[in-house]
Amino acid sequence: MGVQFNHPWLLLLLIPLAAFMFYAYKSDFRLSGTRKNIAVLLRSAVILLLVLAVSGMQSFTVLQQKKIVYVADRSASMPEAGQAEDWMLKSAASKKADDTVGVVSASLQGAYEQKLMNHLPANFKLNAAQKPEFTNLESGLMLAGNLLDGRSDSRIVLISDGKENVGSMLAAGRMLKNQGIAVDVLPSPSRQVKDAAVEEVNVPRKLYQAESFSIEVLVRSTFKGQGELRLYEDTREIGRETVDVAVGENRYAVKALAKTTGLHRYRAEIFMEGDQQSANNAGYAFTRVDGSPKVLIVEGKKGTSANIASALSSGLIQYEVMSSPALLPNEMAKYAAYDSIIFNNVSGDQVGERRMEMIEQAVKSYGVGFMMVGGEESFGMGGYFKTPLERALPVSMELEGKRQIPSLGLILVIDRSGSMEGDKMEMAKEAAIRTVELLRSKDTVGVLAFDSTNWWVVPPTKVGDKKQEIIGEIQSIQSDGGTDIYPAAAEAVEEMIKITAQRKHIILMTDGQSAGSDGYDSLLETMGSEKITMSTVAVGMDADANLLESLADGGKGRFYMADDEATIPAIFSREAAMISKSYIVDKPFVPALQDAGDWRRLFEGGVPQIYGYVATTPKPAAQTVLSSPEPDPLLARWQYGSGRTVAWTSDMMGKWSKDWVSWPAFSNVLTQMVKWTFPQFTASPYDVKTEVEGNKVHFQVNAVSGSGPEQLQAVVTGDQLKPSKVELVQEAPGSYSGEMTVEQPGSFLLSLEDGSGKSVAMPSGLVVPYSPEYRIETGNAGKELERLAEMTGGRVLSWDKPEQLFAAAPRPSRQLHDLGYELLVAALLLWVADVAVRRLALPWGRIGARLAAPFRGRPKAAGGAEPADAGLGRLAARKQRAAAFYGGGSAAPPAPAQPQARAGGKEAGAKRPASEASRPAAPKGMAPRGTQAARPPEAGPGKKAAAAGKPPQPDDRSASMDRLLAARKRNSR
Incomplete structure (x- = not known):
C-alpha cells in the first residue's frame, strides 16, 4: 500500500498557505482562546485537503497478477478449432490462482467466448456465432483489449494464420501498445490443400450486338496438372477448353460473340482432377451489349403466345419465349438482360413470391418494363392480390363495392x-x-x-x-x-x-x-x-x-x-x-377511349369489339387508356419507380379478343405498348467503376459530360432482394465516390439515382467474388504476426510448449485508487465545522473539556477528594461578588432582620443570608446594575410601599444565585 501524486509540484502551494495561516493566527482573528485554536486548526486542515486533492493524490496496491485473453481466429482458412481449444486448456492449466483468462473469437467480427475468469472450463469449446468467409483480426484484438485494463500484467494471445482480409491487426497493435497491453502470437499453419482458383474474369464493359470479343481468365493453382475451362453467358454455356495449368498464375483468353442485347453476366469455371477446394472455382464479370431491345415472354400454358410473338417480330423486336413460369431465374441479375417482360395469362402460384419480388425490383430500381396480359388465370383470377406484382401494376385486384357478387x-x-x-x-x-x-x-x-x-x-x-x-x-x-x-x-x-x-x-x-x-x-x-x-x-x-x-x-x-x-x-x-x-366479365362490348395521351393516334380509326376480360380496379395515379362499360380498365399504364408497366385485362389468345388479334393494326398497337415499357436510357451518362477489397466495395462514378447533380446515390440489389442505397460524395464537378459493406459474395445489380429518387443511368452489374478466405496465399502472413508481437512487446509462442505462456514472473503493477473524491468530502465536512466554530455561540470550553476528558486522567485532590470544578469555582466567586455589591460592601454577615411595623399593616422582613456580606458595595449614589435606584418610602400615616414597579432587592438576587449554584452542583455530580 502506498501513496502517489499525479501533480506533486502542486504540493509547493502548502508553503505560502502555511505562512498565510501563521499570519492569520498572529493577527486579530476576532476569536480568542480555545475557539481561536480550533478555528485555525480546522481551516488549516481544509486547505491541506484541497491541496492534496488538486495534486491528484492516489493510493495504490502492488499487484502480482496476470490477465490473459486468447483471441482465436475462426475464419475458413484456419484448421479445425479443436487444436486451438486444446492448447488454450493446456496453457491455462499452468496459471497461478490469482491469474485470470478470457477468450474472444474473430472472423468477420469479434465475439466473446468467455469473459475474464479464474479458470477455463474442462469442456471448453469455441461456439460463438461467426461468419468464417472473412478474417478481421483487428476486431478481435480490440474486443480483447476491452476486457483488459492495462493495470496488471495484461496480455493478449493471438492464435491465427495471419491471413487477414478485413481491417488491420497492426493498427490494433499500435493502440494496444499505447494501453500497455502486449500481444503474444501463436502462428497457426493454414490448411494445406491442392487448390486451383479463378481469380479474375475480364470482359469489355460495353459491347455491340454481333461484336467479337475475348474473355480473359486468370487461374492460380498450387499444383500442376491439366484442367477444363468452361465459360457461360448468363446460364448458357458458350465455350469449353482443355488447358494446362502450372503452379502459380495462369492466364487464358477465349474468343466469344455478343449475340443478344442487354446486360449479361459471364462466368468462368475451372475443373481439375485433384482439386480439393471448389468454393473458388468460379469467377464472374458483367457487360452490356447494345443493340435492338429484347423482350421475355412468359407463358402460363405452353404454345399460347403465337399472336404476341408474331406482333413483336413484325416490329423487329427481339424476344425469348419461356414456356413455363417455373423456368424464371432465381438470380436478380438475370432479369436485367431483358428490356421488358410480358406475362401471358400466368397464374401467380406458378411464379412464387420470391420471383415476383425480383421482377418488381427490376422494374422499380433498374427500369425493366413489365406487361401483364389477361386470361382466366391472370390478375385476380391468378392470385395476384397483395403480391409484389400487384404493387408494380397500374391496377389492383380488389373489387370492393363494384358489382353484386354471390355470397x-x-x-x-x-x-x-x-x-x-x-x-x-x-x-x-x-x-x-x-x-x-x-x-x-x-x-x-x-x-x-x-x-x-x-x-x-x-x-x-x-x-x-x-x-x-x-x-x-x-x-x-x-x-x-x-x-x-x-x-x-x-x-x-x-x-x-x-x-x-x-x-x-x-x-x-x-x-x-x-x-x-x-x-x-x-x-x-x-x-x-x-x-x-x-x-x-x-x-x-x-x-x-x-x-x-x-x-x-x-x-x-x-x-x-x-x-x-x-x-x-x-x-x-x-x-x-x-x-x-366475380372477376371474369364475359360479355361483348366496344372499349371506350379514356385518357389515351400519346397513344390516342393508335385508336383514331376506332377499336374492335372485346368479348370478355378480368375485372380490376385502376389505381389513382394510373392512366386508363381503354375501359369497359362497367367501367373497368381494359388497358392501363403508369410509371413505377424507374420502370413502366402496362395492364391488358383481356386475353391475346383469341378467346375474348378474336376481333383484336385479327385487326390489321393489332401488331403495331401491341408493339407500341411494349416499346413504351422499355428503359428510357439511350446511353449511360456515367462511367461507373467498382473495386472490391475484403468486405468493402468502393465506387468511383464520373459523369461523361463533366457535370452532374449535387446528390447522387448508388442502389445495389442482390439475390437477397434488399436494396442498399449508398450515398456518393461529390469530390469534384461530375466526380463521385462512395463505399458499402457486403457480408455475402454474389452478383448484384447497380443503378444510379439523383436526389429525387429518379434513376439517371442504365443499370449495370457488380460482382463480389467468392470470399477472400478461399484465395490462394501469395504473401507471407507469418511475418505480419511477428511484426505485431515485436511492436507490442509480445512473444512468438510455440504449439509444443503451452506452459511457457504463464512461465515468466508477472510484471509488478500498481492498482490505483483516486482519493480526490474522499479528500473533497472531508474538506467539505471540516469547512462546515469551521463555520460552526466561528459563528455559533456555544460553550466551546465545556465542549472542548468534555471531548478531551476521555483522553486525560482527572487529578485527585488532597485526601482523595476530587477538586472542585473550575467552572463551579468561577460561578461561586461571581455569586460572592454580586452579594457584596448588593449588600453595600459589607464583608461581614449582617444580623438577622427583624420584622418592622408599617403604617396600615404589618410586614415580615426577609431574612438576608450571611453570604451577602461578602458582596461588593455599589458605588455611592448608584443602584446595582440591572436595577432602578431605590426610593425612600413616602412619609405619612396610612401609606404603603408600592408593590408594582418595586425594584428587585439584593435578597431576591441572592436567592436566585443560590438556586443557580445548587443546580450547578447537582449537574457537576
Whole structure:
C-alpha cells in the first residue's frame, strides 16, 4: 500500500498557505482562546485537503497478477478449432490462482467466448456465432483489449494464420501498445490443400450486338496438372477448353460473340482432377451489349403466345419465349438482360413470391418494363392480390363495392402439425390472412387447424366488420403434433352444411400423410349433395399427393402441388377469387377511349369489339387508356419507380379478343405498348467503376459530360432482394465516390439515382467474388504476426510448449485508487465545522473539556477528594461578588432582620443570608446594575410601599444565585 501524486509540484502551494495561516493566527482573528485554536486548526486542515486533492493524490496496491485473453481466429482458412481449444486448456492449466483468462473469437467480427475468469472450463469449446468467409483480426484484438485494463500484467494471445482480409491487426497493435497491453502470437499453419482458383474474369464493359470479343481468365493453382475451362453467358454455356495449368498464375483468353442485347453476366469455371477446394472455382464479370431491345415472354400454358410473338417480330423486336413460369431465374441479375417482360395469362402460384419480388425490383430500381396480359388465370383470377406484382401494376385486384357478387361460405382447413414449423406455417398464415382480406362483409369464413386433433381457430363467422379480429386469431396458430386429415375434413363439411351462402368452398392444406384414409367416399357424396366444393394444396414432397388430388377431383375443385411454400398465399387468394367467379366479365362490348395521351393516334380509326376480360380496379395515379362499360380498365399504364408497366385485362389468345388479334393494326398497337415499357436510357451518362477489397466495395462514378447533380446515390440489389442505397460524395464537378459493406459474395445489380429518387443511368452489374478466405496465399502472413508481437512487446509462442505462456514472473503493477473524491468530502465536512466554530455561540470550553476528558486522567485532590470544578469555582466567586455589591460592601454577615411595623399593616422582613456580606458595595449614589435606584418610602400615616414597579432587592438576587449554584452542583455530580 502506498501513496502517489499525479501533480506533486502542486504540493509547493502548502508553503505560502502555511505562512498565510501563521499570519492569520498572529493577527486579530476576532476569536480568542480555545475557539481561536480550533478555528485555525480546522481551516488549516481544509486547505491541506484541497491541496492534496488538486495534486491528484492516489493510493495504490502492488499487484502480482496476470490477465490473459486468447483471441482465436475462426475464419475458413484456419484448421479445425479443436487444436486451438486444446492448447488454450493446456496453457491455462499452468496459471497461478490469482491469474485470470478470457477468450474472444474473430472472423468477420469479434465475439466473446468467455469473459475474464479464474479458470477455463474442462469442456471448453469455441461456439460463438461467426461468419468464417472473412478474417478481421483487428476486431478481435480490440474486443480483447476491452476486457483488459492495462493495470496488471495484461496480455493478449493471438492464435491465427495471419491471413487477414478485413481491417488491420497492426493498427490494433499500435493502440494496444499505447494501453500497455502486449500481444503474444501463436502462428497457426493454414490448411494445406491442392487448390486451383479463378481469380479474375475480364470482359469489355460495353459491347455491340454481333461484336467479337475475348474473355480473359486468370487461374492460380498450387499444383500442376491439366484442367477444363468452361465459360457461360448468363446460364448458357458458350465455350469449353482443355488447358494446362502450372503452379502459380495462369492466364487464358477465349474468343466469344455478343449475340443478344442487354446486360449479361459471364462466368468462368475451372475443373481439375485433384482439386480439393471448389468454393473458388468460379469467377464472374458483367457487360452490356447494345443493340435492338429484347423482350421475355412468359407463358402460363405452353404454345399460347403465337399472336404476341408474331406482333413483336413484325416490329423487329427481339424476344425469348419461356414456356413455363417455373423456368424464371432465381438470380436478380438475370432479369436485367431483358428490356421488358410480358406475362401471358400466368397464374401467380406458378411464379412464387420470391420471383415476383425480383421482377418488381427490376422494374422499380433498374427500369425493366413489365406487361401483364389477361386470361382466366391472370390478375385476380391468378392470385395476384397483395403480391409484389400487384404493387408494380397500374391496377389492383380488389373489387370492393363494384358489382353484386354471390355470397361465399369459405372454410380453410390448415395442417398445423410439427412438420409445418417455420416458413411453411408462416406462409400458411399469410395465405389465410390474404384470403380473409379478399372476402366481403356478407361472406362467411371459418379457419380449422388440425394435427392429430382439430381446433377451430375461427369458428364459421360472417365477416362483417370483424376482419382484423379474424386476422388476429389466425396469427396465433402454432405448429405441433401429428397429422390426421379425415376428422378435420369431416368437421369442416359438417359445419359448412350449417352455413347459408350461395357458394360454399373448402380449401384443405397439408404437408403430410393422414393417419387414416377411410370414409372419404361418403364424405365426397355429402359434399356433392350439399353443393360444397373442395380444393386441396399439397405442401412439399412428403404430402400425400394422391389422396389430396382425389379429394380435389371428387370435390370438383383444384389440386395444387406447392413445392415452394412461397406460392401458398397466391394459391389461396386465387381460390377465393375463382370460387366467386366475380372477376371474369364475359360479355361483348366496344372499349371506350379514356385518357389515351400519346397513344390516342393508335385508336383514331376506332377499336374492335372485346368479348370478355378480368375485372380490376385502376389505381389513382394510373392512366386508363381503354375501359369497359362497367367501367373497368381494359388497358392501363403508369410509371413505377424507374420502370413502366402496362395492364391488358383481356386475353391475346383469341378467346375474348378474336376481333383484336385479327385487326390489321393489332401488331403495331401491341408493339407500341411494349416499346413504351422499355428503359428510357439511350446511353449511360456515367462511367461507373467498382473495386472490391475484403468486405468493402468502393465506387468511383464520373459523369461523361463533366457535370452532374449535387446528390447522387448508388442502389445495389442482390439475390437477397434488399436494396442498399449508398450515398456518393461529390469530390469534384461530375466526380463521385462512395463505399458499402457486403457480408455475402454474389452478383448484384447497380443503378444510379439523383436526389429525387429518379434513376439517371442504365443499370449495370457488380460482382463480389467468392470470399477472400478461399484465395490462394501469395504473401507471407507469418511475418505480419511477428511484426505485431515485436511492436507490442509480445512473444512468438510455440504449439509444443503451452506452459511457457504463464512461465515468466508477472510484471509488478500498481492498482490505483483516486482519493480526490474522499479528500473533497472531508474538506467539505471540516469547512462546515469551521463555520460552526466561528459563528455559533456555544460553550466551546465545556465542549472542548468534555471531548478531551476521555483522553486525560482527572487529578485527585488532597485526601482523595476530587477538586472542585473550575467552572463551579468561577460561578461561586461571581455569586460572592454580586452579594457584596448588593449588600453595600459589607464583608461581614449582617444580623438577622427583624420584622418592622408599617403604617396600615404589618410586614415580615426577609431574612438576608450571611453570604451577602461578602458582596461588593455599589458605588455611592448608584443602584446595582440591572436595577432602578431605590426610593425612600413616602412619609405619612396610612401609606404603603408600592408593590408594582418595586425594584428587585439584593435578597431576591441572592436567592436566585443560590438556586443557580445548587443546580450547578447537582449537574457537576
